[in-house]
Amino acid sequence: MSENTTPLPVAVIGAGPIGLAAAAHLLERGIEPLVLEAGPSAATAVRGWSHVRLFSPWAEVVDPAAEKLLTPTGWTRPAADAYPTGGDWVEQYLQPLADALGDKVRYDARVTGVARAGRDRIVDADREQQPFTVHLARADGSEERLLARAVVDASGTWSTPNPLGANGLPALGERAAADRISYRIPDLRDPAVRARYAGKRTAVVGTGASAFTALAALADLAEAEPGTHAVWVLRRGLTGSTYGGGAADQLPARGALGLAAKAAVEGGHADARTGFRAAAVERAADGRLTLVSEDGARADGLDEIVVLTGLRPDLSFLTELRLGLDDRLQAPVALAPLIDPNQHSCGTVYPHGANELSHPEQDVHLVGMKSYGRAPTFLAMTGYEQVRSVAAHLAGDLEAAARVELTLPETGVCGGAGLYDEPATAAVGEDAGCCGAPAAPQLITLGTPTVGGSCSPEGGC
Numbered sequence: 001m002s003e004n005t006t007p008l009p010v011a012v013i014g015a016g017p018i019g020l021a022a023a024a025h026l027l028e029r030g031i032e033p034l035v036l037e038a039g040p041s042a043a044t045a046v047r048g049w050s051h052v053r054l055f056s057p058w059a060e061v062v063d064p065a066a067e068k069l070l071t072p073t074g075w076t077r078p079a080a081d082a083y084p085t086g087g088d089w090v091e092q093y094l095q096p097l098a099d100a101l102g103d104k105v106r107y108d109a110r111v112t113g114v115a116r117a118g119r120d121r122i123v124d125a126d127r128e129q130q131p132f133t134v135h136l137a138r139a140d141g142s143e144e145r146l147l148a149r150a151v152v153d154a155s156g157t158w159s160t161p162n163p164l165g166a167n168g169l170p171a172l173g174e175r176a177a178a179d180r181i182s183y184r185i186p187d188l189r190d191p192a193v194r195a196r197y198a199g200k201r202t203a204v205v206g207t208g209a210s211a212f213t214a215l216a217a218l219a220d221l222a223e224a225e226p227g228t229h230a231v232w233v234l235r236r237g238l239t240g241s242t243y244g245g246g247a248a249d250q251l252p253a254r255g256a257l258g259l260a261a262k263a264a265v266e267g268g269h270a271d272a273r274t275g276f277r278a279a280a281v282e283r284a285a286d287g288r289l290t291l292v293s294e295d296g297a298r299a300d301g302l303d304e305i306v307v308l309t310g311l312r313p314d315l316s317f318l319t320e321l322r323l324g325l326d327d328r329l330q331a332p333v334a335l336a337p338l339i340d341p342n343q344h345s346c347g348t349v350y351p352h353g354a355n356e357l358s359h360p361e362q363d364v365h366l367v368g369m370k371s372y373g374r375a376p377t378f379l380a381m382t383g384y385e386q387v388r389s390v391a392a393h394l395a396g397d398l399e400a401a402a403r404v405e406l407t408l409p410e411t412g413v414c415g416g417a418g419l420y421d422e423p424a425t426a427a428v429g430e431d432a433g434c435c436g437a438p439a440a441p442q443l444i445t446l447g448t449p450t451v452g453g454s455c456s457p458e459g460g461c
């Protein structure tokens with residue numbers, strides 16, 4: 001890093017859990033952050049799933065550096081063994097953290113491009129001596145360009161859900177049926193949303209924890225609203241691992257989520273259609289939808305479709321940077337082998353930091369959910385460890401950057417959220433689950449708020 005760039009701030013893209021934690025760690029290292037948030041307030045993505053309960057307790061979703069920043073403000077840490085909803089996370093931690101950061105967070109500042117000053121991606125000359133230029137679009141339509149010494153992209157993947165089509169492209173007819181397709185876990189507390197699914201036949205497409213959540217929520221709705229039924233569409237068959245880690249999961253709330261999905265199927269509230277790779281959506285004369293698979297199989301008589309097939313990173317504003325991304329996962333090449341869902345479960349992902357998150361473009365780091373590319377596995381404490389390491393690296397403390405300061409839970413799928421509505425219902429919180437003996441998951445009676453889902457689609461949980 002050349003001397004003429006050191007007075008500049010580090011641009012942190014996204015004021016979600018990981019972006020705000022990055023700012024806290026940078027400040028702790030004496031480095032000025034500038035957090036750029038596209039939305040009008042902190043954690044816009046988390047607000048989008050405020051009804052979803054995390055499968056991590058408060059003990060594991062509060063970053064240590066952030067807590068140090070919050071404590072002088074009079075902030076009180078929530079009970080360590082309680083399981084917050086996304087709304088709780090925002091109200092009791094993320095927005096107060098953003099407020100504590102003050103003018104180091106800028107809202108309504110959507111990043112539209114990042115480059116080296118005066119250098120497109122093909123120019124080598126004096127490249128690393130140039131600061132970064134970050135282009136912004138404001139809510140009023142105006143544009144702005146600012147300079148930064150480094151870029152930490154914590155923008156997540158929430159805004160770019162995967163489509164219905166099994167080949168990664170939208171299924172034929174998917175766009176035309178957009179009025180009947182959702183890519184989010186339905187918030188059944190909302191009367192309008194509840195009415196949309198009550199008494200209806202809904203296809204839930206996906207095999208991760210978000211799909212588990214939707215199935216469990218629809219099963220709960222079916223108890224109160226006759227005629228409500230789910231068709232669970234899976235690209236693979238049902239196996240012993242379909243419902244997650246079960247009793248072996250060291251995150252007991254995560255294990256309970258899988259059991260709730262299993263109960264929805266076994267209780268007759270959902271039918272499983274296995275080996276179904278969606279290729280098209282057709283609309284019948286009566287307005288109902290049909291899913292058509294690549295081999296011609298059909299799932300008829302659908303009123304709604306909920307597509308929960310994962311998320312993918314938006315790389316469109318990084319095209320002028322030299323990123324080293326795996327050609328399958330779109331994750332940093334050193335990280336990709338550790339998180340490849342074709343090979344690994346959560347227990348095989350060891351904590352990682354600046355070294356694994358580096359790119360050919362010096363001083364650029366993708367962190368949080370975005371660092372995982374298309375891989376579906378992520379925990380908030382993984383992101384907190386990432387940004388601790390990245391901040392140390394940017395401060396020149398390479399020993400601290402390389403040091404591991406985190407133990408991750410073993411077994412099961414990493415995505416998703418939990419079913420514990422009250423702290424007392426959790427036999428063991430995740431803090432114990434990480435380091436002690438696993439507790440057997442318990443099947444919890446569903447209710448409001450909706451539980452489960454993508455456990456922070458931006459920052460994990």
